Amino acid sequence: MANESRGSSPWPLVAALGIVATEAGVLFGLVPIAVGGVLAFGSSCAGMIAEVGYASEPWRPLRIVGAGIAAISAAVWIAVAPAITPSGLAAGVATDGIAVRAAIVFVSAALLIAAGAVGPVVAGGLER
Numbered sequence: 001m002a003n004e005s006r007g008s009s010p011w012p013l014v015a016a017l018g019i020v021a022t023e024a025g026v027l028f029g030l031v032p033i034a035v036g037g038v039l040a041f042g043s044s045c046a047g048m049i050a051e052v053g054y055a056s057e058p059w060r061p062l063r064i065v066g067a068g069i070a071a072i073s074a075a076v077w078i079a080v081a082p083a084i085t086p087s088g089l090a091a092g093v094a095t096d097g098i099a100v101r102a103a104i105v106f107v108s109a110a111l112l113i114a115a116g117a118v119g120p121v122v123a124g125g126l127e128r
Helices: 011-028 031-051 059-080 086-095 097-127
Strands: none
Touching: 011 031, 011 097, 031 059, 031 097, 059 086, 059 097, 086 097
């Protein structure tokens, strides 16, 4: 192990840029920037988890990170919504800027979960 040299990992830089992009996109209402930031942050977290050996593949950690981000954004969305019903959540998005931003992050997290679910199928198909 002492003779084995490892290069530095790109994941921490991508995670930091993802956080910055997410914050800038959410703060200024730039939807593509916010979505890209959430995707960059979530995928880099999953990549770090797989790289250090806590997971054999990044797909399951990607789903878990996506679920965590979705839970936090859903909690914010529900907290600012007038009612916890589909119409109440929709009304919150229509009238409240915070609810809109929480919905954007929630949908981005759903994309992370979807990528984590579809990724093994696509990766398995590419190996054949």
